[in-house]
Amino acid sequence: MIIVLIALALVTLATAAVAMALRNLIHSALLLIASWAGIAAFYLWAGAEFVAFAQVLVYVGAISMVVLFAVLLTRRSRLDLEVAPDPMRRLISALITGGAVLGVLFGAVWSTPLEPTLRAVPSISVRDLGLQLMGPHAASLLVVGALLTVALLGAVVIASQDRRPDKEDGP
Amino acid sequence: MNLSVHYLWLIPALPLLAAGLGAVTPRSGRRLAAGAAIAAMALSFLLSVGALLTALQDPSAHLTSNFAWFDLGSGALRLGWLLDPLTALMCVMVTFVGLLIFIFSTGYMHEDANYKQFFCFLSLFAAAMLGLLVANSLLLLFICWELVGLASYLLIGFWFHKPSAAAAAKKAFITTRIGDLGLLLGMLWLYDATGSLLFYDGGQGVLEAGALASLVASTTVGGLAVSTAIALLIFCGAVGKSGQFPLHVWLPDAMEGPTPVSALIHAATMVAAGVFLVARVYPLMMIDQGFAAAPLHALTVVAFIGAITALLGALIAVGQNDIKRVLAFSTVSQLGYMMLALGVGSWVAAIFHLLTHAFFKALLFLGAGSVIHAAHHEQDIRQLGGLRGPLRVTFVTFAIGMMALAGVPFLFSGFWSKEAILHAAHGWEVSPLPFYAGLAAVILTAFYMTRLVLEVFFGAPRSPAAAHAHENPPTMTVPLILLAVGAVFLGFLGTPWWPWLQHTLDPSFHSEPGGAGLMVLSIVLVAIGLGSGWALYARPLRATAAAADPLARAVPGVFAALAAKLGFDELYAATVGRLNTALAAGADALDRHLWDGLVRFLARFGEFTGIVTRETDEGILNDGFNATSESLRTTGKAYAKAQSGDAHGYLRVIALGFVIIVLAVLLGGGR
Amino acid sequence: MSFSPLQLCLFFSSALFCVGLIGALSRSNTILVLLGVELMLNAANLNFIAFWRYGPNPAAGTGVIFVLFAIAVAAAEAAVGLALVIAIYRHQKNIRLQDAVRLKG
Numbered sequence: 001m002i003i004v005l006i007a008l009a010l011v012t013l014a015t016a017a018v019a020m021a022l023r024n025l026i027h028s029a030l031l032l033i034a035s036w037a038g039i040a041a042f043y044l045w046a047g048a049e050f051v052a053f054a055q056v057l058v059y060v061g062a063i064s065m066v067v068l069f070a071v072l073l074t075r076r077s078r079l080d081l082e083v084a085p086d087p088m089r090r091l092i093s094a095l096i097t098g099g100a101v102l103g104v105l106f107g108a109v110w111s112t113p114l115e116p117t118l119r120a121v122p123s124i125s126v127r128d129l130g131l132q133l134m135g136p137h138a139a140s141l142l143v144v145g146a147l148l149t150v151a152l153l154g155a156v157v158i159a160s161q162d163r164r165p166d167k168e169d170g171p
Numbered sequence: 172m173n174l175s176v177h178y179l180w181l182i183p184a185l186p187l188l189a190a191g192l193g194a195v196t197p198r199s200g201r202r203l204a205a206g207a208a209i210a211a212m213a214l215s216f217l218l219s220v221g222a223l224l225t226a227l228q229d230p231s232a233h234l235t236s237n238f239a240w241f242d243l244g245s246g247a248l249r250l251g252w253l254l255d256p257l258t259a260l261m262c263v264m265v266t267f268v269g270l271l272i273f274i275f276s277t278g279y280m281h282e283d284a285n286y287k288q289f290f291c292f293l294s295l296f297a298a299a300m301l302g303l304l305v306a307n308s309l310l311l312l313f314i315c316w317e318l319v320g321l322a323s324y325l326l327i328g329f330w331f332h333k334p335s336a337a338a339a340a341k342k343a344f345i346t347t348r349i350g351d352l353g354l355l356l357g358m359l360w361l362y363d364a365t366g367s368l369l370f371y372d373g374g375q376g377v378l379e380a381g382a383l384a385s386l387v388a389s390t391t392v393g394g395l396a397v398s399t400a401i402a403l404l405i406f407c408g409a410v411g412k413s414g415q416f417p418l419h420v421w422l423p424d425a426m427e428g429p430t431p432v433s434a435l436i437h438a439a440t441m442v443a444a445g446v447f448l449v450a451r452v453y454p455l456m457m458i459d460q461g462f463a464a465a466p467l468h469a470l471t472v473v474a475f476i477g478a479i480t481a482l483l484g485a486l487i488a489v490g491q492n493d494i495k496r497v498l499a500f501s502t503v504s505q506l507g508y509m510m511l512a513l514g515v516g517s518w519v520a521a522i523f524h525l526l527t528h529a530f531f532k533a534l535l536f537l538g539a540g541s542v543i544h545a546a547h548h549e550q551d552i553r554q555l556g557g558l559r560g561p562l563r564v565t566f567v568t569f570a571i572g573m574m575a576l577a578g579v580p581f582l583f584s585g586f587w588s589k590e591a592i593l594h595a596a597h598g599w600e601v602s603p604l605p606f607y608a609g610l611a612a613v614i615l616t617a618f619y620m621t622r623l624v625l626e627v628f629f630g631a632p633r634s635p636a637a638a639h640a641h642e643n644p645p646t647m648t649v650p651l652i653l654l655a656v657g658a659v660f661l662g663f664l665g666t667p668w669w670p671w672l673q674h675t676l677d678p679s680f681h682s683e684p685g686g687a688g689l690m691v692l693s694i695v696l697v698a699i700g701l702g703s704g705w706a707l708y709a710r711p712l713r714a715t716a717a718a719a720d721p722l723a724r725a726v727p728g729v730f731a732a733l734a735a736k737l738g739f740d741e742l743y744a745a746t747v748g749r750l751n752t753a754l755a756a757g758a759d760a761l762d763r764h765l766w767d768g769l770v771r772f773l774a775r776f777g778e779f780t781g782i783v784t785r786e787t788d789e790g791i792l793n794d795g796f797n798a799t800s801e802s803l804r805t806t807g808k809a810y811a812k813a814q815s816g817d818a819h820g821y822l823r824v825i826a827l828g829f830v831i832i833v834l835a836v837l838l839g840g841g842r
Numbered sequence: 843m844s845f846s847p848l849q850l851c852l853f854f855s856s857a858l859f860c861v862g863l864i865g866a867l868s869r870s871n872t873i874l875v876l877l878g879v880e881l882m883l884n885a886a887n888l889n890f891i892a893f894w895r896y897g898p899n900p901a902a903g904t905g906v907i908f909v910l911f912a913i914a915v916a917a918a919e920a921a922v923g924l925a926l927v928i929a930i931y932r933h934q935k936n937i938r939l940q941d942a943v944r945l946k947g
Contacts, residue, residue, distance in 0.1 A: 002847060009854040013861060016881055020865030025873060032877055039884050042854075046895040051887075051909050058913050063880065063920045070873055070924040074931040090819065094867035097826045098860045104833040105856035111837065114848050122900035132903055133910075144914045151918035155925035816943025818875070819867055826863055 004045060012038030025071045033064045047121040050129055174221030176234040179252040179305045182218050182262055183315075185211040187298035193291030204287035208294045209273045215301065216266035223259035230256045231678045233371040235307050251369055253307030256675045257522065261304045261447060264526050267657075268439045268533045269297050271650035275537050276431040278646035279544055283429075289329060293435070296322035300440050304447065309358050309368040309377070312448070316354070316408065319441050320347055326436060327428040339424040346421035350411020354448075357404030364389075364397055370451065378454045387458045394466050399459045402469035405452055406476075413445025413506045416480040420739050422503055426495040430540030433495060438502050438536050439529040446509040446525050449473065450518045457516065471601055474514025478605035480507030483737070485615035489622070489722070490733025493550050494539045497623050500736075501576065502532055504612055508592055511605050517595030519673045519680055523665045524588035526672075530661055531575035531585055534654035538569035541647055542627060545640040552626040554634040556713065561640050566628050568651040573624050575658045577617040577701065580694050584662025589613070590690060591665060591673075597689055613693055617700025622708050630712035851892035859885035872930060872937040876923045883916050 012035050019031035036059040043052035133141050174181075189211035193204040225234070237251030273293060280289050299318030306312040328340030362368050365382040367375060374381060386398035409415070414422035425437045436442070449456060456469050484504030491497045505528050512521035543550055545562055559566045575585035593613075596606040632638035642648065665672040673680040707721045723730040732738070845853070862881030869875055887909045894905025931937050933944075 002850065005847065005850055005854070009850075009857070013854070013857050016858060016861045016865075020861060020869070020874065020878060020881075025871065028874060028877070032881075035881070036884070039858075039888065042888060043891055046851075046891045047900075048891050048894070048906050048909070051891065051906055051913075054910060054913050055887075058917050059880075059884075062917065066920055066924050067873065067877065070927050073928055074873070074937050090870075091868045093823065094819075094864050097823050097830075097867055098864035100830045101826050101863055102856060102860040104830050104837070105859070106853065107837060108833055109849055109852045109856060114846050122895065124900070124903045124906055129903055129906060129910075132907055137907055140911060144911055148914060148918050151922050155921040158922070159925035159928040818939050818942070819870075822863075822867055826867070 001045075005042070008038055008042050008045060012042070025075075026068070029064060029067050029071060032067075033060055036060050036064070047123050050124075050126055173225040173228075174218055175225065176222075176252055176254040177236045178218075179222060179236065179254055182215045182222065182266070182305060183298045183301035185215045185218075185298075186294045186301065190291050190294035190298055193287055193294055196287055196291075198285075198287060201286045204290045205273075205277050208290040208297075209270065209277075211294060212266055212270040212273050212297060215297070216263070216270055219259065219262035219266045222254055223256075223263050226254055226256045226259040227675065230675050235369075235371050235373075237307065237369060237372060246366070248310070249308065249367075249369055249372075250311045251307035251372075252305050253370055254305070257447075257450060258304050260522070260526065260672075260676070262301060264529050265297070265300055265304065265440050268529055268654070269293075269300075269435060271653055272431050272435045272439075272533060272537065275434075275540065275647050275650040276429075278644050279431050279540055280429060285329070289326075289429070292322055292325045292329070293432075296326065296436060296441070300444070303444055307370050307372075307376075309361065309370070309452075312451070313354060313358055316412070316444065316448075317351065319436075319444060320344060320351070320412075323347075323425070323436050323441055326432040327425045329428055329432065333427065336427040339421075339427040343421040343425045346418050347411040350407045350409070350418055353404045353407025353411075354409075357401045357407070360397075360404065361401050364401070378452065383454060383458045386455070387461075396459045398455060399467060399469045402452070402456045402459070403472060405455070406449060406469065406473060409445030409448045409510075410476065411445070412448070413442050413510065414480075414503045415445070415476050415507065415510055416483055417739075419480060419484065419503045420736075420743060423491075423496050423499040423736070426493070426499050430495065430536060430543055433499070434533045434536030434540065437499065438532040442502060442506055443509070443525045443529060446506065446513065446521055449510070449513050450522055453513070453518045456513070460516075468601075470514045470516065472514070473510055474596075474599065474601070474605050477507045477510025477512070477514050478608035480504065481511055481612045482507070482608040482615075485612040485619070487733055487736050488619045489615060490730050490735075492552055492720075492734070494542065494552050494555070494623065494627060495536070495550055497552070497619060498532070498535055498539060501535075501616065501619070504616065505532065505576070508589065508609065508612070511609060512592040512595055515595045515599040515605065517591065519676045520588065520591035520595050522676055523591055523672055527575070527584040527588040527658070527661050530654055531572045531583075531658040534568060534572035534651060534658050535576065537647075537651055537654065538565050538572060541565040541643050541651065542569075542640075544647070545643055546634075547636040547639070549634060549636040552623065553713065553717075555627045555632070555637045556630045557628070557632040557637060558640055559628040562628075562642050564642060564648045564651060568648075568655040569628070570624060571655045572658055573620045575662075577620045578613060578693065578697050579701075580690075580697065582659060584658055584660070586697075587662035587666050590693060593693055594689055610693070610696055613696045614700040614703075617697045618704040621701050621704025625704070625708040626713060629709070630714075633713070633715060846896075848892060848896040851895070852889065855885045855888035855892065858882075858888065870938050870940055872927050872939045872942070873924070875939055876920070876927065879923075880916065880920060883912065883919075887912050 015031045015035040015038065019028045019035060022028045022031065036055065040052045040055040040060065043049075043055055186208070189207040192207045196204045226232075232255065234254040235251050237249050239247035240250045241248055273290070276289065276293065280286055283289060296319060299315045299322055303312055303315035303319060306315060324340050324344040327343050328337050330336045331340070358368065361377055364386055365377050367377055367382070369376045370378045372379070376382065383398065386401065387396050389397045411418045422437060422442065426433050428437070456473070459468050460470065481504050484500045484502070484507055488497050488500035488504065491500060505524070509521040509524050509528070512518070512524060542555065542558060542562065542565060545565070546555060546558070549555060571583070575583040578586045578589045580586050593606070593609055596609050599605065632640075663669070670680065707725075720730060735741070859882050862878040862883075862885060864878075865881065866875045866878030869878070890905040890909045890912070894900055894903070897905070927937055930942050934941055
């Protein structure tokens with residue numbers, strides 16, 4: 001079991017790291033899809049099947065498409081996909097910052113005594129989840145619905161051309 | 172289908188709704204606006220019939236439904252609805268005549284570009300008029316009273332692009348306002364004296380015994396009872412609205428409005444509101460009758476004003492050449508009759524005549540409208556003629572209206588109501604003069620109506636417009652026929668042998684016998700009027716439009732004076748108008764010299780103070796503020812530097828801040 | 843040296859978070875910065891699931907529900923964020939984050 005977890009983690013981290021490092025945006029996006037799929041696999045491993053499906057649908061299916069669209073809409077030529085190399089100074093400072101954060105996080109996890117409660121994989125049925133969502137969390141659900149609607153409208157408003165039809169601006 | 176008094180407000184509310192709908196309808200929504208107005212009127216008619224049935228269950232009762240409008244210090248200002256036979260009968264008349272005129276208007280106004288505004292205004296008028304009728308509070312009545320004035324203004328000036336129409340609208344509004352000022356003063360005085368404006372309020376109302384007794388018991392200047400003074404002030408409003416002498420001058424000019432407006436507002440309903448008002452507050456008007464020491468009784472004034480108006484209107488009508496102006500002066504005269512009836516103590520006769528007059532005068536006006544519409548807006552009777560053939564329906568119905576107005580005996584309603592008035596005037600103890608004025612007006616009415624019909628319908632057409640006239644569509648003729656039926660049969664509700672109407676309005680009414688001689692006399696007078704009219708105008712009939720009027724040939728000076736409306740407009744222009752101009756000039760001079768100088772001085776003073784203040788400001792106060800502002804600006808700049816616009820920088824700061832916090836928790840013993 | 847599975851999960855999520863953070867900090871392409879932020883968000887979600895999996899009361903399902911809401915919010919964030927990228931692109935003809943400094947103080 002643990003082996004599976006470690007393998008998943010390594011694949012996910014590796015793909016994410018490479019995606020962040022690549023210079024070709026399309027390749028980055030495709031690798032990130034693999035990374036998100038790895039996270040979904042982790043959810044499956046942990047027993048949260050429904051969340052895994054949601055992850056696949058939302059990230060692997062929807063957000064990746066939006067990212068690809070954004071990539072395609074914001075380039076002028078094929079060469080643009082190759083982003084210019086970032087300055088070394090920024091990379092070093094980013095690595096230092098990220099390393100510091102990683103250090104404190106690992107330190108915190110390390111130094112926290114966590115009960116190794118080994119138990120069988122829990123499962124929660126979709127029915128129970130639905131009851132929870134519609135019962136105690138109904139208000140939150142409504143708020144999230146409103147948020148999504150507003151975000152959708154806002155995205156349309158922000159991204160819409162100023163009354164200028166554009167062939168690339170698909171439906 | 173009885174209508175409870177608590178739902179009486181529906182009757183004015185429906186046309187108001189239609190008016191609101193008409194106001195928001197786009198200009199192209201002609202059919203919608205007209206349909207809504209007519210539907211609202213029809214529903215209001217049905218409700219009014221329901222109200223009448225309720226009222227008839229106990230004609231002597233005054234059903235009321237009062238409510239508080241808003242609180243005023245110690246008390247509340249209360250309004251209410253009132254249902255009694257007077258209200259109900261008037262409502263039925265207004266809604267029925269109004270409905271027919273609305274329908275007529277769909278034809279008459281068909282080509283007008285502002286068609287939908289017309290129906291919007293008409294509905295507004297109907298709402299205000301009905302509100303006036305169902306009001307149980309002098310204040311509510313006054314509000315509606317002003318609203319009908321507004322609607323009248325809007326409708327007289329409906330063709331505002333004609334300067335004469337705009338001027339007529341202003342004249343009507345301002346002239347009636349003179350009377351309304353009296354009404355307002357009377358209302359305030361009444362409130363001051365009694366603490367209420369409700370007519371009937373379970374013993375507390377101003378028309379009930381308690382308030383009346385206190386009003387008549389106290390006197391004011393010249394030994395006049397307070398009730399008399401208030402009654403006369405209220406009567407001022409009626410004089411203005413009903414076109415009584417000396418404020419009658421606006422009514423003929425109001426004929427500049429579209430003819431359906433003249434029929435509805437300036438013949439059948441609004442001008443009758445003055446008569447209605449006096450009838451409504453009749454207990455107040457007549458309470459001083461029993462007060463023998465009074466130097467003047469309110470009703471005496473009413474009777475004489477009415478008599479003068481009746482005679483004057485009839486006289487001037489003889490000399491007019493505009494078909495609508497003849498009818499307008501005839502309206503003035505007939506309203507004078509009603510006031511006369513009120514003054515001599517027979518308010519039921521006045522209301523009877525009001526109801527019959529509403530029908531036959533609306534009929535006459537709509538008939539005139541039909542003539543005008545057919546003859547391409549030719550209103551001069553000298554230019555018309557020969558319309559008997561082409562306008563058959565119009566001719567027959569107009570003739571019925573003419574005979575009703577002239578008082579042709581037995582078959583026509585005008586005869587019976589006029590007879591009731593003459594009968595009442597005959598029995599008046601104070602003075603026989605009003606009676607004689609009434610008799611003279613009977614002759615004149617028959618005379619000028621004969622002239623009108625002969626000139627318009629007989630002979631040969633005297634202009635191309637008249638020659639090419641043809642009958643109007645059914646939307647215009649059907650209302651004429653219905654009104655003609657009413658003009659005939661309404662009279663039978665109040666004959667001396669079966670005075671149903673009188674008993675309904677006033678259960679204590681007694682029909683006094685012995686009117687036969689009077690009836691014969693009045694029949695003879697009508698015959699004289701008709702005969703002399705026929706003799707002068709039918710033999711020979713007018714040949715050309717330019718030919719002189721036969722009466723002008725016989726008595727040129729008199730005719731010219733009548734044609735000039737006895738010079739009232741000129742008189743007012745020379746007196747009131749000139750006084751007004753002089754006052755305005757005086758006010759102008761005061762403004763220019765006295766007030767202006769004062770204002771200039773104040774301005775100079777203000778300027779001087781300003782200079783002093785500025786010096787203080789610049790020298791002393793500003794330095795302090797400048798120093799503060801400078802330090803604020805410096806701080807602001809320092810903070811603004813942090814806002815570098817570098818998103819990476821922000822994120823880095825957040826991450827490092829997070830690291831610091833976690834380190835602080837781990838090392839600092841946060842647990 | 844042995845870790846409990848929960849600790850392994852937490853190391854995993856911490857590492858993913860830092861990968862996202864370093865990506866977001868080091869790249870100038872706005873889309874990549876946004877993707878880094880998405881990775882950080884995913885790392886947070888991993889923690890929720892891990893604590894739900896090994897927590898005292900998995901039957902309640904609170905962690906799962908929280909993750910569902912977080913995914914919904916992330917979807918909204920991604921949509922708006924990428925719309926902003928397009929808007930930035932229209933204004934300055936590139937999507938370099940360090941160039942988008944028009945509103946600086």
